[in-house]
Every structure is written in structure tokens, then in C-alpha cells.
Amino acid sequence: MTTQAATEIRKTALNSAHRRLGAKMVNFGGWDMPLEYTGILSEHDAVRTRAGLFDVSHMGEIEIRGSAALELVQWVTCNDASKLAIGQAQYSGLMTDAGTFVDDLLVHKISDTHYLLCVNAANQEGDFDHILAHDRFGAKAENTGSRYSQLAIQGPRAKDILQRLTPVPLDSIRYYHFTFGDVSGVRCLIARTGYTGEDGFEIYFDPAFSEKLWADLLNAGEQDGLIPCGLGARNTLRLEAGMCLYGHEIDAQTTPLEAGLGWICKLGKGAFLGSEVLADQKKNRIPRKLVGFEMLDKRIARDCYPVLIDGSEAGRVTSGAPSPSLKKNIGMAYVPPESGTLGAEIAVSIRGQAAPARITPIPAYKRPQ
Amino acid sequence: MYPADYRYTEEHEWIKVDSGVGTVGITDYAQNELGDVVFVELPKVGAQLKTGQSFGTVESVKAVSEIFSPVSGEVLEINSLLVDSPEKINSDPHGAAWLVKVKLADPREIDPLMDAAAYQKFTAEKAQEHSA
Numbered sequence: 001m002t003t004q005a006a007t008e009i010r011k012t013a014l015n016s017a018h019r020r021l022g023a024k025m026v027n028f029g030g031w032d033m034p035l036e037y038t039g040i041l042s043e044h045d046a047v048r049t050r051a052g053l054f055d056v057s058h059m060g061e062i063e064i065r066g067s068a069a070l071e072l073v074q075w076v077t078c079n080d081a082s083k084l085a086i087g088q089a090q091y092s093g094l095m096t097d098a099g100t101f102v103d104d105l106l107v108h109k110i111s112d113t114h115y116l117l118c119v120n121a122a123n124q125e126g127d128f129d130h131i132l133a134h135d136r137f138g139a140k141a142e143n144t145g146s147r148y149s150q151l152a153i154q155g156p157r158a159k160d161i162l163q164r165l166t167p168v169p170l171d172s173i174r175y176y177h178f179t180f181g182d183v184s185g186v187r188c189l190i191a192r193t194g195y196t197g198e199d200g201f202e203i204y205f206d207p208a209f210s211e212k213l214w215a216d217l218l219n220a221g222e223q224d225g226l227i228p229c230g231l232g233a234r235n236t237l238r239l240e241a242g243m244c245l246y247g248h249e250i251d252a253q254t255t256p257l258e259a260g261l262g263w264i265c266k267l268g269k270g271a272f273l274g275s276e277v278l279a280d281q282k283k284n285r286i287p288r289k290l291v292g293f294e295m296l297d298k299r300i301a302r303d304c305y306p307v308l309i310d311g312s313e314a315g316r317v318t319s320g321a322p323s324p325s326l327k328k329n330i331g332m333a334y335v336p337p338e339s340g341t342l343g344a345e346i347a348v349s350i351r352g353q354a355a356p357a358r359i360t361p362i363p364a365y366k367r368p369q
Numbered sequence: 370m371y372p373a374d375y376r377y378t379e380e381h382e383w384i385k386v387d388s389g390v391g392t393v394g395i396t397d398y399a400q401n402e403l404g405d406v407v408f409v410e411l412p413k414v415g416a417q418l419k420t421g422q423s424f425g426t427v428e429s430v431k432a433v434s435e436i437f438s439p440v441s442g443e444v445l446e447i448n449s450l451l452v453d454s455p456e457k458i459n460s461d462p463h464g465a466a467w468l469v470k471v472k473l474a475d476p477r478e479i480d481p482l483m484d485a486a487a488y489q490k491f492t493a494e495k496a497q498e499h500s501a
Contacts, residue, residue: 024404040430041405232404232431300408300428322407322430351426 029122060124197241
């Protein structure tokens with residue numbers, strides 16, 4: 001049963017479409033979202049082998065405008081947004097002054113004076129307040145989450161399906177790039193991004209057209225086996241692909257260096273929120289390390305289970321689940337850096353028993369090239 | 370949907386008693402709530418179960434669910450089919466995917482459990498709470 005009052009729960013413009021499809025709904029960060037339609041395994045498989053369509057309209061959008069837009073983005077995020085070309089996106093972290101995550105996000109450069117940030121649903125108000133509080137540059141930040149619906153079409157058939165509905169040559173949009181164009185006659189921001197480890201696109205548009213685009217995409221992809229997919233499959237897909245989830249691998253107690261995200265930590269770009277802490281960690285000692293692991297028997301490690309090294313607790317599982325693509329049980333966990341060697345044997349405490357596991361590379365799954 | 374000769378618990382287990390031996394499983398409602406089942410952990414033959422106590426787990430892709438014993442008694446048999454085919458719980462929860470057979474310590478223990486009609490009503494109310 002939900003603990004939040006029913007009146008507080010938020011709904012995307014596709015809520016009734018999900019219910020018509022018989023989706024099992026779940027409260028995700030205060031949003032009433034589809035967990036699964038036909039089942040997590042079949043939806044996961046569709047994305048890996050054909051294509052899946054996700055309603056991710058709960059994701060937040062924050063837009064930064066003005067001549068100081070870049071300065072503000074550079075100050076509050078750890079990646080180097082000055083390297084972005086117009087029409088390019090980057091994965092980044094919104095930092096506290098301790099170099100930990102307020103949130104993780106995608107930064108899209110729309111023009112020299114306009115950036116669109118895509119942030120986590122549950123964090124969008126906090127992110128916006130944080131950005132406002134640190135805007136000493138005179139940029140204009142606006143929380144525009146309610147002006148966008150977002151759909152993700154992901155999988156090896158995604159490009160061909162989407163191409164049927166748009167005149168934009170999708171081959172011209174490279175990975176982590178975007179453009180504006182019509183999909184089914186509706187103006188969209190079309191980005192070649194995703195959270196599944198597969199090729200695919202995320203499109204942002206006026207919520208008034210949500211039902212139309214949802215239905216048109218499902219129709220256009222029916223012959224290819226495109227099916228609607230929920231947050232359950234989204235989680236197993238991103239876990240296999242080694243992507244972090246806020247509240248699990250990363251949070252306000254975690255730095256990007258600890259999370260293995262040194263590649264989004266551009267200490268050479270000049271000072272930013274938390275950069276001193278990050279520089280110090282990098283120079284001296286990163287206190288813990290995010291690792292991947294696989295279970296060596298049939299038991300399944302779950303979020304928050306203790307990790308045992310030489311019999312004593314040395315960390316916690318951040319995400320753990322069966323991997324439908326790899327047919328084994330996998331996860332990610334924090335361990336002391338000296339214990340994080342690839343191939344090392346660890347154990348996960350499952351209902352009081354030590355279950356053996358082995359440290360493996362992140363990501364666990366890479367799509368065939 | 371729910372066999373008339375079974376009894377049901379509020380934790381969504383079923384039990385069918387035949388000559389003092391109870392066959393125990395989880396209900397269709399429970400499997401539907403869990404989603405795709407991928408792993409089942411059962412007690413050993415000979416284990417003593419106690420009413421209302423957890424005796425194993427059923428895990429789906431998304432969640433872990435403990436199974437509570439509807440009765441006290443000794444485990445006579447476990448369903449080895451579920452080791453390699455846990456997904457049977459989704460396709461045949463009231464039949465092939467039974468979990469354990471138990472020798473009842475006290476056959477009267479099933480008397481307070483719900484019958485099929487009462488359980489049907491119980492799950493319908495649960496479903497309403499969910500959609501509210």
C-alpha cells in the first residue's frame with residue numbers, strides 16, 4: 001500500500017494509457033508509474049533483441065538561459081559543458097560543495113545561451129532550488145518539467161521504427177547528440193540517448209501530444225515486435241549496462257570518483273562546486289570503490305544486502321537482481337578500494353548466510369557492435 | 370479460479386489436505402503480484418514447520434517474498450521441479466508448482482483459514498486498495 005496520500009501522487013500524461021494496457025503500477029519517487037505490462041523478462045528481452053517503448057515523462061527538465069548560462073552550468077556540474085557543441089549532450093553530476101551528488105543528469109546544449117538539463121523525477125525540485133541558490137552569475141534557471149513529456153524508444157530496431165515517423169535522417173544524429181524535428185507531425189527534441197545499454201532515442205515534446213505519439217510509435221513498431229516497457233525492465237537493463245541509479249549507486253554521500261565516474265569529473269576545467277574535495281580524493285585516497293559482481297550460486301543479491309570480505313561486512317550492495325540477458329545474478333556494490341580487484345571472491349550476506357560472489361567488470365553487458 | 374477444496378491464508382498461501390498431508394503453494398494472486406519468478410528456496414525434507422513462520426522464499430526479478438507456513442508439521446516432500454523451473458509458479462501456481470508437502474501436526478489447524486469464496490473476496494478488496 002502506498003504511504004503517501006493518494007492526492008500527492010503525480011501522474012504523467014500517459015497514466016490512463018498505461019492503465020488501459022493493464023500495466024502494474026508503482027509509486028516511483030512520488031509518481032504513479034508502470035512497473036511492467038507483460039512482465040519484466042519479456043520487456044527486457046524486447047529491448048535487447050527488438051525494441052521497447054518507455055514513458056519517462058516523470059523525468060524532470062530544467063532550462064538555463066542567458067549569456068551566463070554556461071558559467072552556471074560549469075559551476076554546479078562536474079563534467080565540462082564548455083566542450084559541448086550545439087546539439088550535443090553529456091552525462092554529468094550536479095554537485096554539492098562536498099563533491100557529492102545532488103543528482104545525476106544529462107546536459108543538452110541547445111545554443112550558446114540555452115542549456116536543457118534532464119534530471120531525476122524525485123529530485124527535480126531539489127535540483128532546481130540548488131541551482132537557483134548557486135546562481136551568482138545572473139543566468140536564468142527555469143523548472144520546465146511540466147512542459148515536457150518524454151518517451152524513450154530503445155533497442156536494435158528503435159532507429160528504423162522511429163524513422164518511419166520522422167523526416168529527420170536519424171543516422172545523422174550521433175550517440176549523445178540531438179536535434180529538433182517532427183515525429184508524427186509533433187515538434188520534438190530527438191536525442192540519441194538512453195538508459196538501457198542499447199541504441200535508441202529519447203524524445204521530448206509538449207505533453208498534449210503524449211497519447212498520439214505513444215500510440216503512433218507502438219503502431220509503427222508493431223511489425224518489429226516493439227512493446228511498451230516499464231520501470232522494472234528499465235532497471236534490469238541499466239544494471240546490466242552498468243549505469244548508476246540515484247539513491248542506489250550515487251547519492252549525497254557519494255562522489256563521482258567513488259562511483260567510478262572519474263570520466264565525468266573534469267578537474268582541469270576550473271573550480272566548480274565540490275572540486276576541491278574531488279581533487280583531494282584523486283590526489284590522496286578514494287575511500288571506496290563501486291564494483292560489479294556476479295553470484296556464484298543461484299542466490300540473488302538485492303539492494304542494501306551486506307558485502308562480506310574475509311567474513312566481515314565491508315560494504316553494501318547498491319543494486320542487485322537477476323540479469324535476464326546474462327542468465328546469472330549480478331549487482332553492483334561499494335567495497336574498500338584494496339578489495340575491489342577484478343576476479344576477487346567476495347560474499348553477499350543473504351538472510352544471514354554468506355553467498356559467494358566474484359568481482360566482475362562494469363558494465364556486465366555490452367551490446368554486440 | 371481458486372480451487373474450492375483448498376484453504377487460503379492472508380499471506381496468499383494455499384493448502385490442500387489429503388489424509389493428514391497438506392500440499393502448500395502460493396496463490397495466483399501472489400504470483401501475479403510478484404511477477405516473473407526466477408528463484409525458489411525451500412526447506413529440507415524432515416524440517417519442522419511452525420504455523421505462521423517463514424519456511425522459504427520465492428523471488429521474482431523485482432522482489433523477494435517470504436512464504437509463511439499455514440500449518441505446523443514435518444516436511445515430507447519438496448517440489449524439485451521448481452529448482453530448474455521456478456517460472457512454473459507463474460504458469461501453474463495452484464497445480465504443478467506446489468512448494469512442499471507437510472504432515473500436519475494438528476489437522477484442525479486449517480479450520481480458521483479462508484475458503485475459496487472468502488479468499489476471492491479478500492483479494493478483490495486488496496485489488497481495490499491498490500487502485501484507490
